[in-house]
Amino acid sequence: MKLINILRTIKKNFSNYRPSVEVLISRKNLLHNLNAYQEKYPEISFAPVLKSNAYGHGLIEVGRILEKERVAFFVLDSLFEANALRQDGIQTPVLVIGYVSPENIFGSRLSNVAFTITSLEQLREIAEGLKKRKTFHIKIDTGMHRQGILPREIESAMEIIASNKFINLEGVCSHLADADDEDESFTKLQIKQWQNVVESFKRNFENIKFFHLSATAGTQYAQQAFCNVGRLGLGLYGINTAPLAKLDLKPVLQMRSVISSVKTIPAGEYVGYNNTYKTETERKIATVPVGYFEGVDRRLSNVGFFTVGDKACPIVGRVSMNITSIDVTGVPEVKLGDLVVVLGNEPEKENSVENMAKMANTIPYEILVHIPQHLRRVVE
Numbered sequence: 001m002k003l004i005n006i007l008r009t010i011k012k013n014f015s016n017y018r019p020s021v022e023v024l025i026s027r028k029n030l031l032h033n034l035n036a037y038q039e040k041y042p043e044i045s046f047a048p049v050l051k052s053n054a055y056g057h058g059l060i061e062v063g064r065i066l067e068k069e070r071v072a073f074f075v076l077d078s079l080f081e082a083n084a085l086r087q088d089g090i091q092t093p094v095l096v097i098g099y100v101s102p103e104n105i106f107g108s109r110l111s112n113v114a115f116t117i118t119s120l121e122q123l124r125e126i127a128e129g130l131k132k133r134k135t136f137h138i139k140i141d142t143g144m145h146r147q148g149i150l151p152r153e154i155e156s157a158m159e160i161i162a163s164n165k166f167i168n169l170e171g172v173c174s175h176l177a178d179a180d181d182e183d184e185s186f187t188k189l190q191i192k193q194w195q196n197v198v199e200s201f202k203r204n205f206e207n208i209k210f211f212h213l214s215a216t217a218g219t220q221y222a223q224q225a226f227c228n229v230g231r232l233g234l235g236l237y238g239i240n241t242a243p244l245a246k247l248d249l250k251p252v253l254q255m256r257s258v259i260s261s262v263k264t265i266p267a268g269e270y271v272g273y274n275n276t277y278k279t280e281t282e283r284k285i286a287t288v289p290v291g292y293f294e295g296v297d298r299r300l301s302n303v304g305f306f307t308v309g310d311k312a313c314p315i316v317g318r319v320s321m322n323i324t325s326i327d328v329t330g331v332p333e334v335k336l337g338d339l340v341v342v343l344g345n346e347p348e349k350e351n352s353v354e355n356m357a358k359m360a361n362t363i364p365y366e367i368l369v370h371i372p373q374h375l376r377r378v379v380e
Contacts, residue, residue: 272317
């Protein structure tokens with residue numbers, strides 16, 4: 001009882017706590033994006049990808065929003081993520097698409113969770129040790145050469161599965177390596193390989209429920225590739241990665257903070273570590289209590305932007321661990337405590353996820369998944 005009282009006291013003390021950094025999640029935009037794909041591709045079901053903390057958006061928060069929606073299943077990377085959803089009471093069927101060791105598969109007591117077979121070696125270990133019925137999707141390597149059973153191994157894999165009463169084969173899957181490229185040649189080679197795979201499994205297993213090859217970027221290929229499910233990742237969160245099939249998507253995430261100091265710096269002075277920025281004229285410089293620990297990519301030093309009001313304010317000097325400096329000279333009457341948008345949800349703005357990724361010479365995925373889990377997510 002003493003421990004419970006301590007925890008209640010801590011919760012009470014923090015109930016009115018307003019952090020300096022918050023991540024806002026738009027329920028409306030998330031559902032809009034899901035509906036946009038469902039309307040565009042009514043012939044397939046969609047499996048929202050919630051791995052890697054829902055691409056930085058918040059595993060539990062996104063899971064709660066989508067729990068009652070019409071989806072095939074949630075896609076996760078690990079058994080840890082599946083357990084987190086179940087601990088929160090979210091009961092939507094789950095596919096763990098990442099590698100799970102056979103011993104963890106054997107020991108799992110979670111309901112409505114399917115595991116992915118990612119190699120012939122793993123399948124053999126599962127078949128040898130499985131003592132109760134579990135559900136699986138088998139991943140085929142159609143050309144990406146990362147995970148998956150090779151085409152020449154498929155016959156052996158099917159023999160193992162057919163002879164084991166505890167392996168419930170629910171799905172077959174693969175992954176397109178180059179679907180976000182306007183050159184479709186490699187994707188078409190993978191699709192041809194995949195079509196042969198689907199035909200082979202359908203001949204040997206009548207009760208397979210799901211066939212899924214494409215992530216967001218490859219959704220437009222799903223029907224011609226004999227798929228009935230599309231794994232919906234970055235597109236779900238409002239970023240379109242498909243060059244041949246643009247949809248009206250709305251970014252779901254916004255990161256906000258506040259101005260923690262403002263000072264006027266004379267011409268010829270330096271800002272931040274290593275003297276990478278020097279004022280050419282007198283400038284008004286503000287600090288914001290976010291840095292690379294909070295997910296602001298260090299490569300945005302001297303090239304990125306935050307917004308204050310309707311003004312894009314350039315990052316000046318190095319992004320440091322918990323502080324970033326911005327030039328607010330153009331913001332009238334700027335003061336301590338003013339709202340700062342670190343990552344915006346308007347695609348055309350300088351600090352959108354897509355534009356920040358370009359400035360950092362990386363991809364939107366990396367910007368999003370580096371937003372740490374400890375930051376408060378607020379669903380609006």
